[in-house]
Amino acid sequence: DGGITQSPKYLFRKEGQNVTLSCEQNLNHDAMYWYRQDPGQGLRLIYYSQIVNDFQKGDIAEGYSVSREKKESFPLTVTSAQKNPTAFYLCASSSSQSVYNEQFFGPGTRLTVL
Amino acid sequence: QQQVKQSPQSLIVQKGGIPIINCAYENTAFDYFPWYQQFPGKGPALLIAIRPDVSEKKEGRFTISFNKSAKQFSLHIMDSQPGDSATYFCAASMGSNYQLIWGAGTKLIIKP
Numbered sequence: 001d002g003g004i005t006q007s008p009k010y011l012f013r014k015e016g017q018n019v020t021l022s023c024e025q026n027l028n029h030d031a032m033y034w035y036r037q038d039p040g041q042g043l044r045l046i047y048y049s050q051i052v053n054d055f056q057k058g059d060i061a062e063g064y065s066v067s068r069e070k071k072e073s074f075p076l077t078v079t080s081a082q083k084n085p086t087a088f089y090l091c092a093s094s095s096s097q098s099v100y101n102e103q104f105f106g107p108g109t110r111l112t113v114l
Numbered sequence: 115q116q117q118v119k120q121s122p123q124s125l126i127v128q129k130g131g132i133p134i135i136n137c138a139y140e141n142t143a144f145d146y147f148p149w150y151q152q153f154p155g156k157g158p159a160l161l162i163a164i165r166p167d168v169s170e171k172k173e174g175r176f177t178i179s180f181n182k183s184a185k186q187f188s189l190h191i192m193d194s195q196p197g198d199s200a201t202y203f204c205a206a207s208m209g210s211n212y213q214l215i216w217g218a219g220t221k222l223i224i225k226p
Contacts, residue, residue: 004157040219040221041218041219042120042203042216042217042218042219043158043203043216045213048213058213090157090158092157101146101207101213101214102148102160102163103160103214104160105157105158105159106157107156107157108155108156108157110155
């Protein structure tokens, strides 16, 4: 089955710890994205990557880092510098071959800071 | 100019009613307007999308109406069902730009 997988589904972190959220896609999509969603709120873009070994900051990149070493993988690290990391994190991908930017989403990771 | 404004924030409709969710934009360079549906604890999924060269698009019970001169577009759900209860997001993008500009979302509840 083609799609996007995120792991883990739930993640608990102690204050001061870095954690890494996994995102893998087998859709052969060029672009990948990380969004943050807080309760009752919309999607805010953290980072996006259009090609391997290149990525750009979104609207709320502070306290986060990413890498894109492989086309199918785009892990997100939530660092201790992120002041309020408890949220629902969504990974998405899209194809440069589509005329318009249809984004496909993973099931999300819910991060809770204890 | 990059914003997409979505309303209402929440909406409760009786089963069989027609909920309407509205979005407005400023940037006339936008040329793709999708709607996404999100169920609790899940990622959003593309529901329906429209380009500005048409004024209406239907897919099943879902219809997008597009008013280019007013820079507004809306989602209508015909014969709404409790299973349609979800959060709906409008968005916009332009050309080959990879980013979607998202509305804030509307939490829709369809009462049985």
